[in-house]
Amino acid sequence: MSDVSARVADSTGNWVDTHAPVWTRPYLRLARFDRPIGSWLLLMPCWWSAALAAGIAHDVRSLPSVAILFFIGAFVMRGAGCTWNDITDRDLDAKVERTRSRPIPAGQVTVMQALAFMALLAFVGLAVLLQFNRFAILTGIASLVIVAIYPFMKRITWWPQVVLGLAFSWGALMGFAVTLQRIDLTALILYAGSIAWVIAYDTIYAHQDAEDDALIGVKSTARLFGARTHLALVIFYSLAVLLIGTALALAGVRWAGWIGLAAFAAHLVWQIRRLDTSDPALCLRLFKSNRDAGLMLFAALVVDAVLR
Template structure:
């Protein structure tokens, strides 16, 4: 098989294709290290939460370590989740132009090999989780039920993005679980705001595959909203900003956090304005930009936490 043929269709020219040893490439593609954007998006609610909670506690002595642990955990668990997704979706992936070159449908790894790799990644995630308190450990483990059912949702509901939101926003309660060993309404409202953010950005992402999805019977909010997508994006992004803002208010944050939220909101408004129906390449670029939106909010929360702890 030629080098070009082994590449994933929407992830060519990255370091996995050009630098990584050939035998590692199918596994790096399974865990999406050729496309780390999903890991960053999983990480953002973790970082928001742990910095907001640290600011409320007035203690940032453990914040640097918590940020690093969440970074490793997010990449490990997103990789495990993607591997599980590829195992369960291997037949559907073979029918979609963008995904048929993924390692399992392309014959680069077997299902058994993929499952073994999944277990190894999950063990890394568990090792990270065990660095936290008991409440945080059980809170983290609870997310596995949502991760397990997500790949099947696109077969039975027009709203699989809600389930993805539940999974990808789990970091919002995790930060509070780590810092306080408990959850409160500040964490719950932050979680709700993150879910709305995920629904919107994954709707944008799903517009890449809208024609293939219709042919093979995959459901999504992109297909559901269709030409009303821009209005839906405005609604869910606005809800995200309002709910996250309510969480900041409940957490008693200062000017820096609100400035971060304002920058986050402006970025989301820019995304809505730029979005174009039928332009899959642009949809992917807008989707990618959500890492930057999340980092803007994180930066504001981080500065606020440091100021409050001083």
């Protein structure tokens, strides 16, 4: 099989395709390093909580190092999670046009090779986690239960996006665990707000596969909401802004944080207005744009922490 034909259908022209050594490409694709948007979205709640906790502590000296460690951890652990997802979904992926070119169903990587690669990524993630305090280490390890069960949820519930939200929002707890060595009400409300955000943006993402999912019996909120998706997004994005705003209020943020939340909310409104669920390419672009929304909020929380 040529490397051109080995490319994943919904990811072409990236650095993996053009610059990575040929033998590494199936593994980099397995970890989604050719499509880093998921890692960025996993990282956003980590960075929000780190900045918010630094502001509460009135001490930003450790924020840069914590942010770097969270960055590394998010990318390698998302890679491990995607590898696990591809192992468990290999038969389903072979039946869906967008995913049948993934490394395992395409025959580029065996299941045993994928398991070994997942273990390597998990080891790097553990090395990052061990840089933190004991409470943070235990908090991080606890998230693995949710990560392990997520791939199976689409087979048994119409709400797999909720379980994804539980996993992808875990970083909202980690910043508090690392900086303050506690998880308080502020952290829990930030976590809940992030879950609502994830449910909404992953519903947009899932609309790309809604037709194929219906054919093979895979459940999702995209299929559940259907024509009511815009209303559902209004509800979940509004809930996200309300809950995150409550967390910011409890944390005592000042004007910079509120400007960031306003920009975040405006971006979500823009997504809803632009969305056409019958246009898969647009769904993907809007889904990816959530990184920008998250970065705006993070930047504002950093400014707030510094000012405090």
